[in-house]
Amino acid sequence: AQTVTQSQPEMSVQEAETVTLSCTYDTSENNYYLFWYKQPPSRQMILVIRQEAYKQQNATENRFSVNFQKAAKSFSLKISDSQLGDTAMYFCAFTNNAGNMLTFGGGTRLMVKP
Amino acid sequence: ETGVTQTPRHLVMGMTNKKSLKCEQHLGHNAMYWYKQSAKKPLELMFVYNFKEQTENNSVPSRFSPECPNSSHLFLHLHTLQPEDSALYLCASSQAVQTSGGYEQFFGPGTRLTVL
Numbered sequence A: 001a002q003t004v005t006q007s008q009p010e011m012s013v014q015e016a017e018t019v020t021l022s023c024t025y026d027t028s029e030n031n032y033y034l035f036w037y038k039q040p041p042s043r044q045m046i047l048v049i050r051q052e053a054y055k056q057q058n059a060t061e062n063r064f065s066v067n068f069q070k071a072a073k074s075f076s077l078k079i080s081d082s083q084l085g086d087t088a089m090y091f092c093a094f095t096n097n098a099g100n101m102l103t104f105g106g107g108t109r110l111m112v113k114p
Numbered sequence B: 001e002t003g004v005t006q007t008p009r010h011l012v013m014g015m016t017n018k019k020s021l022k023c024e025q026h027l028g029h030n031a032m033y034w035y036k037q038s039a040k041k042p043l044e045l046m047f048v049y050n051f052k053e054q055t056e057n058n059s060v061p062s063r064f065s066p067e068c069p070n071s072s073h074l075f076l077h078l079h080t081l082q083p084e085d086s087a088l089y090l091c092a093s094s095q096a097v098q099t100s101g102g103y104e105q106f107f108g109p110g111t112r113l114t115v116l
Helices: none
Strands: A003-005 A010-014 A019-021 A024-026 A032-039 A046-052 A064-069 A074-079 A088-096 A108-113 B004-007 B010-013 B018-025 B031-037 B044-050 B053-057 B064-070 B073-079 B087-094 B111-115
Touching: A003 A088, A010 A019, A019 A108, A024 A074, A032 A064, A032 A074, A046 A064, A046 A074, A074 A088, B004 B087, B010 B018, B018 B031, B018 B087, B031 B064, B031 B073, B044 B064, B044 B073, B053 B064
Parallel strands: A010 A108, B010 B111
Antiparallel strands: A003 A024, A019 A074, A032 A046, A032 A088, A064 A074, A088 A108, B004 B018, B018 B073, B031 B044, B031 B087, B044 B053, B064 B073, B087 B111
């Protein structure tokens, strides 16, 4: 079974600064997908970024980028130029290549301070 | 309505009540999911439906009974619940897995359930 671990329950960052959220996972699969989802307070969960394990290039989406280290089974999220609207719970998630069952980490609560 | 909607948004029920949660997706997807989000545990996948067929039941107690009458609607029927079942129940949808997976899941706002 796969497991996903987020070791930082809470983090804070000053507006306009950069913050990195950590995620590690455990799997015996070679092909899989990794995700970061964002859940703002009282709002719906949305996808931030997605990484395919067979792609060596790290995914980027505007101010959001990942550092995917397949051998280390690490998948961190970097948020540049943090904005107040980035305040949310962030969940790292895993699914294997053949399925659509997401395994989530415990989440990191990020607070962006003005 | 757009995206994934869930009703009701809040529900309080006694342990002997029977109630149902409803989810509807307007995205043309063929896979739908129920998740449980508790305060002190990671998001837990409960059920997966692909093309209206249940393909995963993640060891969920029988007091939770899902129903998927078509690809756009998903229900979660609740009966004889326990206080520890109080949680946020999230519905999601995505493209169904065919040759490979990894599709983005789109989530609804959730139903906040309190069992007294």
